Amino acid sequence: xxxxxxxxxQAEIGGAQKHVxxxxxxLQKTGEFECEVASEPNENFAKILKENGVEFSPIKxxxxxxxxxxxxxxxxxxxxxxxxxxxDIVHLHSSKxxxxxxxxxxxxxVKKIVFTAHGWVFNERLPLWKKLFYVCASKCAAFFQDAIIxxxxxxxxxxxxxxxxxxxxxxxxxxxxxxxxLAFLDRNPAREALQKTTHYSxxxxxxxxxxxxxxxxxxxxxxxxxTAILIQDSARDKNFAFIVIGEGKxxxxxxxxxxxxxxxxxxxxxxxxxxxxxxxxxxxxxVLPSLKEGFPYAILEAMAAGLPIVVSKVGGIPExxxxxxxxxLISPGQPKELAEALLKLSENNELTKKLGEEAERTVKEKFxxxxxxxxxxxxxxxx
Numbered sequence: 001x002x003x004x005x006x007x008x009x010q011a012e013i014g015g016a017q018k019h020v021x022x023x024x025x026x027l028q029k030t031g032e033f034e035c036e037v038a039s040e041p042n043e044n045f046a047k048i049l050k051e052n053g054v055e056f057s058p059i060k061x062x063x064x065x066x067x068x069x070x071x072x073x074x075x076x077x078x079x080x081x082x083x084x085x086x087x088d089i090v091h092l093h094s095s096k097x098x099x100x101x102x103x104x105x106x107x108x109x110v111k112k113i114v115f116t117a118h119g120w121v122f123n124e125r126l127p128l129w130k131k132l133f134y135v136c137a138s139k140c141a142a143f144f145q146d147a148i149i150x151x152x153x154x155x156x157x158x159x160x161x162x163x164x165x166x167x168x169x170x171x172x173x174x175x176x177x178x179x180x181x182l183a184f185l186d187r188n189p190a191r192e193a194l195q196k197t198t199h200y201s202x203x204x205x206x207x208x209x210x211x212x213x214x215x216x217x218x219x220x221x222x223x224x225x226x227t228a229i230l231i232q233d234s235a236r237d238k239n240f241a242f243i244v245i246g247e248g249k250x251x252x253x254x255x256x257x258x259x260x261x262x263x264x265x266x267x268x269x270x271x272x273x274x275x276x277x278x279x280x281x282x283x284x285x286x287v288l289p290s291l292k293e294g295f296p297y298a299i300l301e302a303m304a305a306g307l308p309i310v311v312s313k314v315g316g317i318p319e320x321x322x323x324x325x326x327x328x329l330i331s332p333g334q335p336k337e338l339a340e341a342l343l344k345l346s347e348n349n350e351l352t353k354k355l356g357e358e359a360e361r362t363v364k365e366k367f368x369x370x371x372x373x374x375x376x377x378x379x380x381x382x383x
Contacts, residue, residue, distance in 0.1 A: 002380075004035045005087035007078065007101045009064050009094040011042030012247075013272075014214050015297045016093050016118045019151075019175060021045075023091075024054045026373045038081055039097075057081055064096055075104050082108040089114060089380060092145070095121045099137050102144035112383050115141065116149040116173075119294030119315050120158050124218065138164045147383040149173050149376070151295035152316025171379050174319070175295045176372030179304045179364050182277060190282035194243065197270045206241045207346050210283035212276045212298040213290075215248030215269070220289040220312070222250075225257050226335035227289070228267050231343065238346050240266065245279065247272040280305040285345050285352070291332045293317055303327075303363035308352040310341045320367070326358035 004027060006020050017039075024035035037049050041058035049056045059081070061073035078101060082090065089112040092101040098115045105113045122134040142148060142165035149171050150156040156170050185193060191208070213219040221244055228242050244267075251269060258267050273279070277298075280286065286302035286309045293315035300320070302309055309327035311317050321327035328345070330337045345352050 001031075002033050002088040003085065004033050004089045004091055004380075005082065005085055006035065006037045006091045006093065007059070007097045008037070008039045008092075009062055009096040011039040011045035012214070013045065013048075015175070015294065016116075017045060018297050019116070019118065020093055021048055021052075021054075022177075022369060023373065023376060024049065025052050026369065027377070028053065030373075030377075032377075036085060036087070038078070062097070062100070064094075066096075071100060074100060078104040079108050082110060088112065091116065093118065095134070095138070098145070099141040102141045106144045112147075112380065113145050114147045114149060114379060114383060115145045116151065117155055117159070117294070118151055119292060120155055120164075122162065123155075123158055123315070124292045135162050135164070138162075142169065145169070147171060147379050149379055151175055152319050154316050154319065155294065171375075171382075173372055173375040173379065174316070174367055175297055175300060176367045176369040177297065177300045177304060177363070178369040182301065182304050184281045184305050185278050187281050190279045194270065194279055194282050197268075197273070205239060207238050208241050208243060208282060208284050209287055209342055210243040210245070210280075210285075211287050212245045212280075212301070213288060214246045215244070215250040215254060217250060218290055218292045219246075219248075220291050220333065221254055222257060223289045223333060223335050223338065224287065225254065225261065225263065225267060227338045227342065228263055229261050230335055230339040232263070232266065234339070234343065240342075240346070242267040243270055243283070244268070245270045245273050245276045277301040277305070280307060283307055285310060285342060287338070287342065288312065288317075289330070289332065289338055290314055290317075295320070300363055300367055303359040303367075306356040306360040308345050308355040309359055310338065310345070320362070321359075325355075326362050327355055 008020050027033040028035050036055040038057040038059050040062045046056040059077045061070045090105045090110045092098045092115040102113055122131050148165055148169050153172055156172050231240050286307040288311045290312050295316040312332040313329040314332050323329040328341045330341050
């Protein structure tokens, strides 16, 4: 049995963390792997893993921001962890863990080091100097990584464009979900459950636009607020309401915008909700106006719920959503375009039904969890 040590920087539950949870659990179920996960301390993340039979080790000084003093301590924490656990494979997730973990892993004598890029950080809208810094850091890390898994063809092309690593080191493994395990609440029960987290009654007559997204700048919830203003000011407003399930450091800024625009009875930041996917059918439309993405789990889950989807054409999203076939794609940072797409769906029940049905069919056929695990195991074998 091979030992796999997963290392990820942040432990606040998001797409990358869900990927690590699913991968470690499913790999152990094969009987071929023994898995352990390490990250910054987080009780909820640790609890989910331990309840499912996966060991968790906190790396107390590991953090996303660059801090030479903390990073040095984190290096030795990771080094000691690797030496004590003696993993056959170290599988790294997120940029910081990708760099620090690769260097530490090679120093500690790990035979196989694999890195999964959940959307390259240099694809973000950054000053030139910062973009070049992250490109150089990724190149340096790739020298110590034996294989790099990209969650989309888009990310693989970006890696080749910036010469992060040779093509033989790069593999594409799309994220996948187990659709059969997703027991969604029906529309009305889901709305009733969400009502308990707001002060506003979500009636069956509301046209509810929703998303599951952490409140980070890249998720562009501010663009969604601007979209809500445009819809409210239009003559085509059909009692719209907006719900965002998720938490993050942009909450204060977003709450201020909502209040300043008088949207308190229209736009709700629900906060973090356990198993948020359960409530997806409360939405009439799922929306994700992100500026940068990898291969979002939230979209896969919305597809499985059979929802019509409106999303930005960034990262790997166009590999999931084909415009006009199983969803609508809009340009990032364009509230007018987003508002028009949402209004279009609110006025066309036949189109919303068609897009939702096709989205559900697509995720079942192309983006299954077992397919993701099988391809990951193939990368381990080829490395």
